[in-house]
Amino acid sequence: MDMADNRRDEMIAYTKQKYGEDHVAQIGTFGTMMARAAVRDVARALGHSYNTGDRIAKLIPIGSQGFPMTIDHALELEPDFESAL
Numbered sequence: 001m002d003m004a005d006n007r008r009d010e011m012i013a014y015t016k017q018k019y020g021e022d023h024v025a026q027i028g029t030f031g032t033m034m035a036r037a038a039v040r041d042v043a044r045a046l047g048h049s050y051n052t053g054d055r056i057a058k059l060i061p062i063g064s065q066g067f068p069m070t071i072d073h074a075l076e077l078e079p080d081f082e083s084a085l
Helices: 005-019 035-045 050-057 071-077 079-084
Strands: none
Touching: 035 050, 035 071, 050 079, 071 079
C-alpha cells in the first residue's frame, strides 16, 4: 500500500491493529534524479522559467550507458555549464 504522508502513521497503526504487528512492515524507497532533470527541477523551484532551466540542462553532456552524467563531472567537461550557473 502507498499512503499519504500526512496520515501514514494512522494507517500503519490501523494495519497493525487489524492484521497484527508481526504481519506489518514498512519499506522505504527513494530514487535519484539524472543531472539534467535535477537542474530543471531546481530552476523551477527557484522560480526561473522552464526555458532557463532547459537551456542550462542542455549544457550537461549526456552520459554513456552504465555511466550516468553527474553534475560534478559535467562541470569538469563543459566550461559553459559552470558559467551558466
